[in-house]
Structures are given as C-alpha cells and as structure tokens.
Amino acid sequence: MPADPRREPVAVFISGTGSNMAALLYASRMEPCPYEIALVASNNPAAPGLALAAAEGVPTFALSHRGLTRHEHDAAMGKAAERHGARWIALAGYMRVLGSAFVDAWAGRILNIHPSLLPLYKGLDTHARALAAGDREAGCSVHLVTAELDDGEVIAQARVAVLPGDTADSLARRVLIAEHQLYPRALARFVGTARAEGC
Template identity: 60%
Template sequence: MPASPPLRVAILISGRGSNMASLIEAAREPGYPAKIALVLSNRPQAAGLATAAAAGIPTASLRQRDFPDRDAFDAEIGRVLAAHAIDLVCLAGFMRILTPGLVEAWRGRMLNIHPSLLPLYKGLDTHERALAAGDAEHGCTVHFVVPELDSGPVVAQARVPILPGDDADSLAARVLGAEHALYPKALAEVAASLGPKSVP
C-alpha cells in the first residue's frame, strides 16, 4: 500500500519562530507524520515568516487592527486555516490569546508549547517565578489548547535542572533548548495518533 499523506500543519508565530524552525526541520525527515503547510503570524514583520518562506512554506500575516474585533480577527484565522486545508495547528510563540470560538473549533487539533512544567506557572514570567520559588527544576510542556489559558491536557514535558547561579536568561536559554527537542516529538505523537486525514 502507498504511504498515507502526512497531516497538514499550520504554525502560528509572532516573532522569530525558533520553535517553528525546529518543527520545520523535523518535518523534513522521511516518515514524519506531519507536513508544515502554512506559517501564519499576527505580525507582518515577524522574522519567522522569512525563515518559513526560505524553506518553501506558504506564509500569511494578519493584523488585528485591520479587523473590528477579536472575533472577526479569529474568524479570519479560521478561514485561512481552512483555505490551506489544515488538519492540525501548532502555536509557537504566538503572543495572542485566541477566542473561545476558534479554540473550540480546533479542540483536540491545536497544540501549544509553554515554558514551565504545567500546571505550574501558567501565563508569563515563568522563569522568574520558578527561580523566586526556589524550585530545583523547571522545564516545558506541550499541551492541547483549551479556552482556559495554559490548562489543556498535557501531551509531553521536558525537565531542566535549575543550577546554582542561574538567572532568568540562563534558565530561559536552557528551557528553550529543551523546547526545540520536545515540540517535534510531541507533534509527531499527536499526528500519528490522529492518523492520516482522520480529522474532520
């Protein structure tokens, strides 16, 4: 039997897209169950768009100020995803909270990576908070997106030790390295579990 086509993935970014780059690299491997079919940003100047374009991946950008409200903006995101026949969405440094309507439409098909060991430290400033708490370890989590911030089911986690002398920057750099290894593995796991073109 011929190999089944990989799931079509959209990555949503707001900046340079370092996690996006790790996903693009992983998806080049033979047999990887997902194909990066679109990179979309809410910032037209996001450096990650150029990285994606250089890799031959279609890109799109939308600015919320061009829409009357968040619902209209997110509805357009949904239309762009549909136009590219997207099966699965990965948030990778997308610095916007999506509306419940869009999140619910993609329930079970939208992933995010967060720089903490959820349920610890939802939201921002996770590295500073882990240091302030005197934690021995920190890390990152890939989870399904639900309307409640950083609260969806966990797919995978990676742990990083907090070392003597760590500050927020040194800890962030080490966690980011763990993210780059974790996200491609988690995406492969989810894409394989969904199966080829099994999503509606």
C-alpha cells in the same frame, strides 16, 4: 510544494522569530514524520519567522490584530489555515489568546508549547517565577489548547535543571533548547496517533 497525502497538514501560528516553528519545520523533513507544515501564519507582519518560512518554501499569512476584534482576527487566521488544508494548528510563540469560538471550532486539534512544567506557572514570566519559588527544575510542556489559558491536557514535558546562579534569561535559553527537542516529537506522536485512529 504539493501536499503529501501521507502526512497531516499543520498550520503553525507565530508572533516572533519562530524558532519553535523552525524546529517543527526541519523535523518534518526527516523520515518518518507524520506531519508537514502547510502554512506559517502570524499576527505580526514583521515577524522574522515569516521570512524563514518563505525562504524554505512554506506558504505564509500575516495579519496584524490591531484594529480588529479578537473574533475578527481569529476568524481570518482560521480561514487562512483552512485555505491551506491544515487539519491541525501548532502555536509556537503565538502571543495572542485565542477566543472560545476559535478553540471550539478546532477543538482537540490545537497544540501549544509552554515554558513551564504545567500546571505550574501558567501565563507569562515563567522562568522568573520558577526561580523565585526556589524550584530545582524547570522545563516545558506541550498541551492541548482550551478556552482557559494554558489549561489543556498535557501531552508531553521536558525537564531542565535549575543551576546555581541562574537568571531568568539563562534558564530561558536552556528551556528553549528543550522546547526545540520536545515539540516536534510531541506533535509527531500526537498527529500520528490520531491519524492511525482515523481521527
């Protein structure tokens, strides 16, 4: 599919099913949307999200990180994004920490979706930690990616009530629904504003 000059090209990095990638992709096909998905790339060649992207006509790239240094793998992912004209990167369930050289090269142009209300619960097991703390609400955050894990500026958040009897799994399912609503809107607003400002 040819690039649309009216839209900002985004590379989406995934490691698994790609449900957030799918939310971004389908949102990009509704007018008006200021971005398009130029590439879906993964560190897991068996990631189910790659098959979905390919079926939808989106270019894909896969390279296992096994046997490669972080720098080597990051460089290959970055070159793939550049080959497909991406100006932005959206991490959507990408289970790799990007090295500082990669983050510096794409500074201000990488977004991530994280399943907590940052700055709470950076890293893994966010839902179990929220329940253990007795929180009344959980949620998700879209943030800029920096060299520090889950530490960049928060762009948008969605809050999800914690229900009596919730488990980490039941809470995760509802937070994921919120993620699918939040991420496309946050990405569209962010890249649309940047484009309007000439960034």
